[in-house]
Amino acid sequence: MAPAGVALRSGSLGLLVWLLLLPRRLSEARAGGTAPPSPPLAPLGGRPRGPRAPGCGHRSMRIVGGMPAAEKKWPWQVSLQINNQHICGGSLIARQWVLTAAHCISGDVEYTVKMGDTHVKHTSRMAVKVPVRDIVVHKYYNPIGSIQNDIALALLDFPVNYSSHIQPVCIPEKAFMVQAGTKCWVTGWGKLDEKAPTQLQEAEQNIIRYEECNELLKKELANDNDIVRKGVVCGYSTQGKDSCQGDSGGPLVCDFNSTWVQVGIVSWGIGCGRRGYPGVYTEVSFYKDWLIDHVTQASSQDSAGFFILSLCLLLLGILVTP
Secondary structure, eight states: OOOOOEEETTOOHHHHHHHHTOTTOOOOOOOTTSOOOOOSSOOOSSOSOSSOOSOSSSOOSSSBTOEEOOTTSSTTEEEEEETTEEEEEEEEEETTEEEEOGGGOOTTOOOEEEESOSOSSSOOTTOEEEEEEEEEEOTTOBOSTTOBOOOEEEEESSOOOOOSSOOOOBOOOTTOOOOTTOEEEEEEOOOSSSSOOOSOEEEEEEEEOHHHHHHHHHHHHTOOSOOSOTTEEEEEOTTOOBOOTTOTTOEEEEEETTEEEEEEEEEEEESSSOTTOOEEEEEGGGGHHHHHHHHGGGTTTOHHHHHHHHHHHHHHHHHTOO
């Protein structure tokens, strides 16, 4: 088995091997809306795509340690696909917008989004598949080392109709900070081999703020440089539950006052479900301004969807902002 290393959770064998060779050379990058420094290493040959890599250390066909999700439980979960093949997860945040990870996106590729179904290949009568018209990747996304600004938006070709199986998730306000120890849930169709994936899986995670997460990973990797910085949040389970390859781009959600809020996007981790190694998630609230700037571009076509997004922001600002 390859030595422990940073693994993007969309699963790209070539990229995974490249990253596995650099466990102690994670580069420092600036957080948020500032440009990253020039990378100390040669840029990657391409962003993650294609078949998932068997790099998690567990022969499991699901989110590590997870369990099958019930129908309609996570109605915002989507599958980002190329040629009907699952590539990454994502979440519906408005009628025409899907939130995912930047490392899931490759240039000059036609994507579709499947939603409303817990089975990624089978198609229920409630399932909807929509072509992706355009994709916005954070302009300061940096795939080198510890990965920075790992966030992207997919604009659907047409607005979807909400149903009992298809609903948007709420996005937190910029000032919102999920507290350490909060119990949240990650979902996805991640897999570790070439067989067909099972139905949507779910796993509970305990939130770790980025400062503590950084210290934990520095200790485990015997690295003096900062590995995670502001703009991410981590999730961990003492029972070995974790997201893994194929789950990238999917949502980490928490229940606040009976409102489901997406606090994270599956980004990367050191293996999957390993003791002492939290999973790393893009912190959604950190990018709220970036999200709103791009979602409002479609507000004239999707006024109802944007209203729901704004209502969620207002509700969360009143109820749970510290």
